[in-house]
Amino acid sequence: MTALDDPAEQATSSAGAHDHALFPSDPAQSSGGAEAAGRRSWVRHLTRWGAIGLSLILVGTLGYLWFDSRVPSTYSVLEMGYADYGGGAVPLAGHQHAGGVSVATLTGPSSGTPAVTATLTAREESFSLASGERVDGFTLNHASPGPEIRAKVGDLVQVDLVNESVPDGVALHWHGVRVPNAEDGVAGVTQDAVPVGGRHTYRFVVHDAGTYWYHSHQVSHEQVKGGLFGALVVDAAPSDVVAQVHTYDGRRTVQGATGERPIPAPAGVPTRLRLINTDNGPLPVSVTGAPYRVLAVDGHDLHGPTDITDRRLVIAAGGRADLSVTPPAGGGAVRVDLGAGSSLVVGPAGASAPAAVNPEAVVDLLTYGTPAPVDLDTSHFDRDFALSIGRSPGFLDGRPGLWWTMNGHLYPDVPMFMVRTGDIVKMTISNDSGEVHPMHLHGHVALVLSRNGVATSGSPWWTDSLDVDDGETYVIAFKADNPGIWLDHCHNLPHATDGMIAHLAYEGYTTPYVIGGKADNAPE
Numbered sequence: 001m002t003a004l005d006d007p008a009e010q011a012t013s014s015a016g017a018h019d020h021a022l023f024p025s026d027p028a029q030s031s032g033g034a035e036a037a038g039r040r041s042w043v044r045h046l047t048r049w050g051a052i053g054l055s056l057i058l059v060g061t062l063g064y065l066w067f068d069s070r071v072p073s074t075y076s077v078l079e080m081g082y083a084d085y086g087g088g089a090v091p092l093a094g095h096q097h098a099g100g101v102s103v104a105t106l107t108g109p110s111s112g113t114p115a116v117t118a119t120l121t122a123r124e125e126s127f128s129l130a131s132g133e134r135v136d137g138f139t140l141n142h143a144s145p146g147p148e149i150r151a152k153v154g155d156l157v158q159v160d161l162v163n164e165s166v167p168d169g170v171a172l173h174w175h176g177v178r179v180p181n182a183e184d185g186v187a188g189v190t191q192d193a194v195p196v197g198g199r200h201t202y203r204f205v206v207h208d209a210g211t212y213w214y215h216s217h218q219v220s221h222e223q224v225k226g227g228l229f230g231a232l233v234v235d236a237a238p239s240d241v242v243a244q245v246h247t248y249d250g251r252r253t254v255q256g257a258t259g260e261r262p263i264p265a266p267a268g269v270p271t272r273l274r275l276i277n278t279d280n281g282p283l284p285v286s287v288t289g290a291p292y293r294v295l296a297v298d299g300h301d302l303h304g305p306t307d308i309t310d311r312r313l314v315i316a317a318g319g320r321a322d323l324s325v326t327p328p329a330g331g332g333a334v335r336v337d338l339g340a341g342s343s344l345v346v347g348p349a350g351a352s353a354p355a356a357v358n359p360e361a362v363v364d365l366l367t368y369g370t371p372a373p374v375d376l377d378t379s380h381f382d383r384d385f386a387l388s389i390g391r392s393p394g395f396l397d398g399r400p401g402l403w404w405t406m407n408g409h410l411y412p413d414v415p416m417f418m419v420r421t422g423d424i425v426k427m428t429i430s431n432d433s434g435e436v437h438p439m440h441l442h443g444h445v446a447l448v449l450s451r452n453g454v455a456t457s458g459s460p461w462w463t464d465s466l467d468v469d470d471g472e473t474y475v476i477a478f479k480a481d482n483p484g485i486w487l488d489h490c491h492n493l494p495h496a497t498d499g500m501i502a503h504l505a506y507e508g509y510t511t512p513y514v515i516g517g518k519a520d521n522a523p524e
Helices: 007-022 027-069 220-226 493-497
Strands: 082-084 116-128 134-140 149-151 156-163 172-175 199-205 210-216 229-234 241-248 251-254 260-264 271-277 283-288 292-297 313-315 320-325 334-337 343-347 383-396 399-406 415-419 424-431 437-441 446-451 465-468 473-479 485-490 501-506
Touching (some): 210 220, 210 320, 220 493, 313 320, 424 465
Parallel strands (some): 149 229
Antiparallel strands (some): 424 473, 485 501
């Protein structure tokens, strides 16, 4: 038997071969393997520490962005964002308001007997719609919509707001009405929210005829949706019909009633319908059975309105439109369709109206009506502002998400548009956010000059609630003639809650009120 035939020798030979593979006898081969192993180890360590470093940088960046986005529990709107002077003169003190005139002093008349008075008691409660359905929400004087207030131009209006049981507090904003700043009803900016058991009195003179409304501006995205609102109309004829459109818990209503609402009206006689969109999105309106006219937008009459037969009107959230409809002289009624199964049927008692037809074409207020002179000199501007609406990922008050931006900034780092009394102001509003935004400027009325570079060619179009659709650019102008600190925000109220809020501030004015604080002010 040879050595290789010996099992013991085979085992020894195998072990020796294995040892030789693990520990080569050639010094050069041994050195090269060690170097290669060392390089591999170094690469592994470098990769590992690089990944750790990048992770730390990412975590640190995210942590900084989270920390930097946090909104203080209590702050003044004058401390937020950055001052934008629109190319106008910058005061020597810069963005300073200390020692200025308090908005609390900018009240309506303190003396004189009011021509119109109302006491509005706010409650959180379950209530019945006019059509019988039960809703859990908020009421004014046990009803929603709240009491309709009618006044004439020049009247002194006094409204006493009482909070009986709204736990977050309440304040009332007079939407579209040019009131003194202290009467604007914005919690944390022009007053403190009225707590349970509290009372607040509003006094102001109405200067403009038209259709307006009032609503809560404390936790407004919840309280308005829940029912804290009502109509205010100035110089309305007794026969005018006020139609507030509101959605309660998914139910579209007109004046608090679902379904079809009859409006008695004689054949051949025009009826003025004052439509108010109290919801958060655009309201499409179509009329069948007769032509209609758009008489006014946001409380301001249009010049030279003409008959419309094949187009629908879209009313912005917070906006108003007055329509003239005339039931046919030969009989029948006119249907004003307001969407989601809700409509008005205008005509003699018992008259039927045709089914709703919703045309694709839309009334273009840029060209509707005929031109007329305006009381605003737009040949020069003292301020020229840009408001660019977008959307961006980031942190808002410590919450990650896809948020609305203003001029590329996330709330609260948003613009404070600075003006002086008497300034003629131009503002270019562009929207590249993917959604429509109804922009509402408090305390002022603006004139639309152009859309997407095309100048207005119809009636002067004055507005306070302007839908700016995705991809659109509007140029508007107004006179800074109402001193104070005013909101300029999206009236899709959940959008405002998510940061679509800027302010128009007059130099030299300040506010003693704060967001948060003892009153827990939360205007949006």
